[in-house]
Amino acid sequence: MKFLDSVNTILVAPSHPGNIGATARALKTMGLSKLRLVAPKKYPDPEANQRSAGAEDVLEAAQVFDGVAAAVSDTTLILGTSVRDREVNWPLLTPRAASEKVINHLSSSSSNRVAILFGRENSGLSNEELDLCAAQIRIPANSEYSSLNLGSAVQIIAYELRQAALINLQGQQQPAAVVKPRQEPATQAQRAGHMEHLEQVLKQLEFAHNENSPLLMRKLTRLYNKAELSVEEIQILRGILTAIGAQSSRS
Amino acid sequence: MKFLDSVNTILVAPSHPGNIGATARALKTMGLSKLRLVAPKKYPDPEANQRSAGAEDVLEAAQVFDGVAAAVSDTTLILGTSVRDREVNWPLLTPRAASEKVINHLSSSSSNRVAILFGRENSGLSNEELDLCAAQIRIPANSEYSSLNLGSAVQIIAYELRQAALINLQGQQQPAAVVKPRQEPATQAQRAGHMEHLEQVLKQLEFAHNENSPLLMRKLTRLYNKAELSVEEIQILRGILTAIGAQSSRS
Missing domain, CATH: 1.10.8 (Helicase, Ruva Protein; domain 3)
Incomplete structure (x- = not known):
């Protein structure tokens, strides 16, 4: 889908190859395809292929980089994700607001490219990595248990990006919230x-x-x-x- | 969080215990806690515990039922999920519209209870199971690859439910387009x-x-x-x- 091909999902130093596979699958279900990996611990790996479950094309087209700087160098808007409460030095966006921002950015010029950074499974993004970002996306989670799986975090962001792209395609209108059954309604x-x-x-x-x-x-x-x-x-x-x-x- | 405790997530005949664990984790990250399992192939199972990653309380409090009818009998609003295009005989809702509907339903009476049905990994919900539902929730996915992992589907719905509950709590809700009479819903x-x-x-x-x-x-x-x-x-x-x-x- 238009716009979604210009969004690069970047996993920073993922430890578990299963999460890389789950990310590929999550992206593809929502029509995203660009995956970048920064210093993955194990890649390629059979577990990544297994968890990608039919999204091997996204997985195998993933680009691998040594560092975050190289992975984002061709992008025009960089956002970082977090579920943690930390000292807030970056503008915070909800996934929904961030997705609108991404689609607005991409619709303003066809040469724009977006990077969305996802941090390490255990420690997230470093402050230096967040310094690269225009804003931080905070997924609103249960404050007593915010242990969102990496693949699930990617799934939520990819889902919101798809919603925002659909809204844009449909002429700034909400996607139809309710689709009526294809039965002929009575007069x-x-x-x-x-x-x-x-x-x-x-x-x-x-x-x-x-x-x-x-x-x-x-x-x-x-x-x-x-x-x-x-x-x-x-x-x-x-x-x-x-x-x-x-x-x-x-x- | 208010309302979210009255939402029962029901997995119908899940094959993989890992998906049950991932569901428990997805629910807990979004502040949901009520899990019901209909005829799970393997439960309890160590893989479910491992994938629940700290959400064992939700996993271990799961209620197990022989059939869907028993699992939904005390609920007042039943919704079924689907990513498939099939002959449409049920009203279709987006996850966002469905979540608003759920929170509106729960805010109208404290005795109301909601069931959200998730079907089998391979074949989804049967028509008989969908017949129990007031409406079907269609997750808008890539039509060429809609193979959403069960845990990911739960994650998206749980995320939208949390957003709807937060909006309700913050009193930022749009005035309801339709005011429904305050009638006690049937179980x-x-x-x-x-x-x-x-x-x-x-x-x-x-x-x-x-x-x-x-x-x-x-x-x-x-x-x-x-x-x-x-x-x-x-x-x-x-x-x-x-x-x-x-x-x-x-x-």
């Missing part, structure tokens, strides 16, 4: 026809009568309106009403 | 009781019979689940069913 006339049929059968059953009927029918109308009935569903409900009516008139 | 057990009663009456009416009943009841279940019935609405519907049954047995 109001069809809904009203069902409610009239229902009231008639309820009166025939002597469940509804003149006193209770208005309130009862209001409640039932609200109930069925909540379901946003399809044409087929109204046919089923009216089929049932017809069967009840037939039985009732025989009794 | 899944009450909903299932209504559907059994309905099926029994439809058979008595000879509208349902052995051949057509399974498909018919699935369609009706989905219809009533979309309405997110309240306790009072179930009482009204069952009152109607009782009146039909009485008339029918006289005929």
